[in-house]
Amino acid sequence: MGLKHSTDLKFEVDVNGRKLELNSAEVMRQAFTPMELFLVALGGCTAMDVQWIMDRQRQRLDKFDMSISGLRRTEDPMYFESIDIKYRLAGPNIRKDAVERALRLSAEKYCSVRTMVKDSIKLNITYSISNGTQDETTYTYVP
Amino acid sequence: MGLKHSTDLKFEVDVNGRKLELNSAEVMRQAFTPMELFLVALGGCTAMDVQWIMDRQRQRLDKFDMSISGLRRTEDPMYFESIDIKYRLAGPNIRKDAVERALRLSAEKYCSVRTMVKDSIKLNITYSISNGTQDETTYTYVP
Numbered sequence: 530m531g532l533k534h535s536t537d538l539k540f541e542v543d544v545n546g547r548k549l550e551l552n553s554a555e556v557m558r559q560a561f562t563p564m565e566l567f568l569v570a571l572g573g574c575t576a577m578d579v580q581w582i583m584d585r586q587r588q589r590l591d592k593f594d595m596s597i598s599g600l601r602r603t604e605d606p607m608y609f610e611s612i613d614i615k616y617r618l619a620g621p622n623i624r625k626d627a628v629e630r631a632l633r634l635s636a637e638k639y640c641s642v643r644t645m646v647k648d649s650i651k652l653n654i655t656y657s658i659s660n661g662t663q664d665e666t667t668y669t670y671v672p
Numbered sequence: 673m674g675l676k677h678s679t680d681l682k683f684e685v686d687v688n689g690r691k692l693e694l695n696s697a698e699v700m701r702q703a704f705t706p707m708e709l710f711l712v713a714l715g716g717c718t719a720m721d722v723q724w725i726m727d728r729q730r731q732r733l734d735k736f737d738m739s740i741s742g743l744r745r746t747e748d749p750m751y752f753e754s755i756d757i758k759y760r761l762a763g764p765n766i767r768k769d770a771v772e773r774a775l776r777l778s779a780e781k782y783c784s785v786r787t788m789v790k791d792s793i794k795l796n797i798t799y800s801i802s803n804g805t806q807d808e809t810t811y812t813y814v815p
Binding site: 531532533542547549560561563564571574580594597598646 | 673674675676677681683685687690692694696700702703704705706707708709710711712713714715716717719720723724733735736737738739740741744748749750751752781782783784785786787788789790793
């Protein structure tokens with residue numbers, strides 16, 4: 530793939546014909562910052578794993594979404610010291626152990642992006658399960 | 673930011689109102705895969721550093737682009753064992769030492785994404801300099 534400088538800190542990205550725009554945090558507009566895309570890459574990687582593994586476990590998901598955010602250092606390099614990931618799953622009959630298994634397989638076996646991230650970056654992982662009729666219950670995933 | 677499952681392994685991403693689409697490698701269409709976005713994040717991070725540092729060194733860049741690609745493992749987790757980055761700079765009077773300095777400051781001080789990536793992921797970095805009138809010269813960056 531290729532990145533081409535445009536103006537200021539704006540770059541046009543070409544991923545085999547698919548386009549994306551990068552910019553710095555000060556002037557994002559419709560562009561994305563590299564640190565935002567890092568979170569999308571990490572979150573997307575494990576979200577796809579979990580979706581796939583839940584499907585293989587015949588756990589029907591009516592809804593599945595995730596929120597992800599990172600806490601940056603205040604000095605250079607301003608990397609994420611910690612990253613919060615919350616998986617939210619809804620379906621008629623989701624088993625807690627099946628979710629735990631999906632999270633574990635993603636973390637330990639499948640998630641390529643996560644494998645490349647230093648162990649010193651702390652991941653705080655929670656997940657919630659809802660059967661659609663009552664309030665969701667939130668759990669903390671312990672690696 | 674939030675990721676919401678759509679169909680199959682497709683996810684809709686919302687980054688403070690800015691939208692992006694994720695999909696798996698088999699069915700990308702206009703979407704991006706997490707591993708692609710990881711490369712965009714890494715490449716974009718160091719590209720912005722280099723642009724900014726060259727500017728601070730009063731090194732005029734008429735053109736600046738980068739190509740980045742990764743070599744994945746063939747077994748799970750299929751992370752990038754090595755990543756090739758090539759910076760291409762063109763301008764009337766670009767000094768090699770100024771480019772080296774920009775690459776070094778990005779690698780060692782500024783690039784937040786790179787700081788989060790394990791040292792075991794090998795980065796092969798090259799750069800070329802062209803003054804616009806003659807062929808570009810390519811160099812290997814040695815950390």
